[in-house]
Amino acid sequence: MRLDKFLKVSRIIKRRSVAKEVADKGRIQINGKLAKSSSTLKVGDVLQIQFGNKTLEVKVLALQDSTKKEDASKMYEILSEKRIEA
Numbered sequence: 001m002r003l004d005k006f007l008k009v010s011r012i013i014k015r016r017s018v019a020k021e022v023a024d025k026g027r028i029q030i031n032g033k034l035a036k037s038s039s040t041l042k043v044g045d046v047l048q049i050q051f052g053n054k055t056l057e058v059k060v061l062a063l064q065d066s067t068k069k070e071d072a073s074k075m076y077e078i079l080s081e082k083r084i085e086a
Contacts, residue, residue, distance in 0.1 A: 004037040
């Protein structure tokens with residue numbers, strides 16, 4: 001599954017266009033390597049996502065083409081969430 005689609009379906013990022021923009025600006029890593037929005041994800045991959053002043057690290061648990069709001073959080077596990085102090 002494409003990275004931008006996973007971020008949207010899992011509701012980590014609300015819109016696919018925003019997910020694409022974040023990835024293309026170099027703010028997302030898959031298993032420690034810089035990722036593009038078209039990068040392919042597999043179950044078990046670890047994502048590091050930089051949002052402004054916070055870094056989120058999640059592990060991919062499932063890949064689904066669509067989910068209900070309640071099931072979206074079952075697609076990933078949050079490993080760490082760090083605030084970046086200015």
